[in-house]
Amino acid sequence: MSDAADIVFKVWGARGSIFSGGADKTEFGGDTTCFSLASGAGMTIIDAGSGLRAMGEALSRSAVGTAPEIDLLLTHLHFDHICGLPFFEPTFCDNTILRIWSAAFERDEDFRETLARVMSPPIFPGFRHWDSVRLCTALPGIAIPLAMGGMAVPFPLNHPDGAFGWRIDCGGKSVTIASDHESGNAGIDARIVEAARETDLLVCDATYTDEEIACRGGWGHSTWRQGVDMGEAAGARHMLMTHHDPRRADGEIERMENDARTRNGAVTFARTGWTRIL
Numbered sequence: 001m002s003d004a005a006d007i008v009f010k011v012w013g014a015r016g017s018i019f020s021g022g023a024d025k026t027e028f029g030g031d032t033t034c035f036s037l038a039s040g041a042g043m044t045i046i047d048a049g050s051g052l053r054a055m056g057e058a059l060s061r062s063a064v065g066t067a068p069e070i071d072l073l074l075t076h077l078h079f080d081h082i083c084g085l086p087f088f089e090p091t092f093c094d095n096t097i098l099r100i101w102s103a104a105f106e107r108d109e110d111f112r113e114t115l116a117r118v119m120s121p122p123i124f125p126g127f128r129h130w131d132s133v134r135l136c137t138a139l140p141g142i143a144i145p146l147a148m149g150g151m152a153v154p155f156p157l158n159h160p161d162g163a164f165g166w167r168i169d170c171g172g173k174s175v176t177i178a179s180d181h182e183s184g185n186a187g188i189d190a191r192i193v194e195a196a197r198e199t200d201l202l203v204c205d206a207t208y209t210d211e212e213i214a215c216r217g218g219w220g221h222s223t224w225r226q227g228v229d230m231g232e233a234a235g236a237r238h239m240l241m242t243h244h245d246p247r248r249a250d251g252e253i254e255r256m257e258n259d260a261r262t263r264n265g266a267v268t269f270a271r272t273g274w275t276r277i278l
């Protein structure tokens with residue numbers, strides 16, 4: 001078992017809205033939202049976008065003969081955040097314990113019913129291993145214990161149909177996820193800053209450019225500049241920009257990253273495979 005104080009954070013998908021591949025999108029990747037945090041023998045995953053498939057493959061390879069216990073925290077149920085779920089290899093392994101958490105429902109049954117509705121014929125040919133997955137509801141502002149140790153607290157984001165960010169603390173280190181979020185609601189923005197206070201890594205929504213955001217009010221996303229505003233106000237040690245627009249090619253994201261770094265050197269634009277030890 002590694003040092004319990006270490007969190008190994010990894011990006012498995014940083015694209016927003018829909019998978020977007022191609023030769024001009026190899027550096028940042030085309031898979032949709034998925035991040036993992038590993039500490040000791042435990043594992044916490046944020047969101048089940050298409051990046052979850054490769055993550056499950058890697059986990060199955062490394063966990064042969066063990067019984068991994070996984071907490072998967074969902075920000076919300078928009079399709080780009082759950083489409084990887086039926087392709088997550090560890091759910092086909094009987095000794096995996098998988099808990100999926102959402103703060104969007106009051107009752108576990110409502111959560112199960114809603115998720116099952118998406119993963120049912122004729123939309124999807126049934127999710128056969130559904131029964132082995134534990135679906136759990138969390139309350140905004142209330143901590144849940146994690147199998148990897150430490151805890152996670154959900155907090156509201158400003159997004160159509162609702163979404164929840166997560167502050168994860170483990171062994172004195174922390175990661176705060178605040179995508180998908182549209183900046184501009186003073187009350188919600190202030191609560192995010194509070195939740196992300198002094199966090200080691202703040203994951204921000206950077207879907208749009210300054211030009212694009214002007215005609216995207218109500219779409220539920222932000223710019224890197226708004227993410228940096230939030231991170232600086234919270235005293236975040238590093239900021240990771242994510243949910244890249246599906247049209248955005250590598251070169252354009254690189255230019256956005258360079259611009260952001262001229263303002264604050266502690267900014268990275270998320271690339272599939274990017275890893276950081278906290």
Ligand SMILES: [Zn+2]
Nearest residue numbers: 016017080180
């Ligand atoms: Zn999204």
Ligand SMILES: [Zn+2]
Nearest residue numbers: 076078159180
């Ligand atoms: Zn969304």
